[in-house]
Amino acid sequence: MGVKGKWTRIAYEKLLMRNIKRVLNHHVVSYEKLIRKRGRIYIKTEYPEETASKLTSVFGISSVSPAVQTSSKMKEILLVTVKLADAVLEKGSSFAVRCHRVGKQLYTSMEVCRDVGEQVLKKLVDRNVRVDLTNPQHTISVEVREDHAYVFLETLHGVGGFPLGSQPKIVGLLSGGVDSSVACWLTMKRGCPLIPLYLDNVPFTNEHTTARALDVAKKLFSWSIGFPRKIYVVPHGKNLQVLVDKSPKKLTCILCKRIMYRISERVAEIEKAEGVVTGEAIGEQASQTLHNLRVLNEAAVNHPIHRPLLGFDKEETEELARKIGTFQISIQKAKSCSAAPKRPATKAKLEAVKQAERKLDIEKMVDESVKAAEILTV
């Protein structure tokens, strides 16, 4: 993790250890022990490949290397590296040796590379393998730390971010579409446990739209094993009906979103969350012009509205959605909101919006919606 302060780092690492244990237990991957040392976490297990593959999707892990542990004696390092090389290097293939060393040993990193290289060439002379330092087919990595050495052939990319729980909770306005799902995930990645909030617009949407949101929430929760899996489902169709009946057509989307913000703030208060996340991106929808975002923002009083996708292009969001696993769910057939006007305002006037709101009992609408909230565990 790229954490600056020493104390923060230690706290984050401890949190990460807890999260790792939860994930391994959840997947029933047994391990002997976890050790935290000098910015690394070592897991002793009989199932290094399985462990590694599960951990690549734990927030806060930048990389995972399934490794063989040995002592830091050169003799043993040579034994292990040659054995591993023997197991993977094909005929005619190229390899490189990299070494990283911490502590006092009787050899330098350079010497490790040289000696391991020589031994491998010698033992596999029949296979005609060769050293290629610039573009090798295999890399034999040796990491020496004090009395131990770790030998590994691959390093898997982790998802990065910070350990879940290192930040306060956040409420996510989750429609189930591509954007809101990715936005929610991005705040999880930075350490915030997510409380998804789905505004149910039936009859302007239908049960498929609701089912889609629940499916997305499930998928998002697969990234937060060991954390609560609850989602707020709040009826919003009645509110929307009032807007359709009583407010200027052009403003429907903006008025609707402003009520959503207010409801999300209530949920944030109930959950002691410190903010709200939405999938809005500048210009992505007519209602998401920089101008309108300002008008929307005015409705949120006590909590910031966080919009991690602000600068994302659609293709970038979709690419990320594929990686997260929400894309296929989000593009499923779902009824999009039929209350949305054909030509929504792109430059709504705050004064006009407020005037429209004065004709409604917004407080009551918000109150009743929140009261009717269902909290589901998915």
Added chain:
Amino acid sequence: MGVKGKWTRIAYEKLLMRNIKRVLNHHVVSYEKLIRKRGRIYIKTEYPEETASKLTSVFGISSVSPAVQTSSKMKEILLVTVKLADAVLEKGSSFAVRCHRVGKQLYTSMEVCRDVGEQVLKKLVDRNVRVDLTNPQHTISVEVREDHAYVFLETLHGVGGFPLGSQPKIVGLLSGGVDSSVACWLTMKRGCPLIPLYLDNVPFTNEHTTARALDVAKKLFSWSIGFPRKIYVVPHGKNLQVLVDKSPKKLTCILCKRIMYRISERVAEIEKAEGVVTGEAIGEQASQTLHNLRVLNEAAVNHPIHRPLLGFDKEETEELARKIGTFQISIQKAKSCSAAPKRPATKAKLEAVKQAERKLDIEKMVDESVKAAEILTV
């Protein structure tokens, strides 16, 4: 551009045409004419390569293909494709032909691919070239649109986003560091002309810090050719001195940032900008916990604080900074703020912050800073 509505699309395309002209004129790349048609922009020029390379960094362009125009007669398409193939296909190389067709012609796309492929194989029989549809070394693309055909061998990725000016102006809190520079650029990419605002913390920083910010602004403006190149430089050191003297040490960064927000709102009002953009990311700095972002947000009254990097990991931001061209400038030696305490509050209490502010004349500090602003053209 991935724009939904027809009218928005047309307006955006016109804006893009204007921006393209500005860029080509700026770089003195001459062209004959620009034509907008069915979601494409065609530029007739004697300098297709140079034109293409300049346009890859124009916001709103998803790709550029330097092409040869011909009539849509099969005979002419064959002439042009064979000539191009002759110029680029090396001995033993593989190629594929792709065709996209709009309008009524006497042939199908498949037929174009087949005929072009056959002709190329025949004419270059000495060179031993071969067709490879899955992984070709060269792709000959033919795009037929009504009476014209365009033949091209490469498609350059554009930077994407929306045309600059399609959104209102935004004020960017620009420190010159990696994060704020990338955040500013991301909002430009989505169409917002940028007004950078640099808060000058001298004597807690020094003239190198200021110079760095101006250099970054210059680099950012290279992405917005034809738009104003002005930056607000606002003295903030005196304010910071007051905080250091009179406020709890742990709160310095939060109080400082809150004053910055207020100043940025004033500049936004002066400039009729619709928002403020900052480089904050969840958890990136001690002062940027989700908790603190909420406390910061409370200081901004009339404008949203947009944080496009919220979900970015440091490496992701740095990668983008390299692409934008700000990275090398941002990592230059610059004095980081010496007023920052060693252990800033990570969970500042809003009430404590407000109490500290009540002991200061914040209004006056903001007023005087804004009055002393220098507006530089870089």
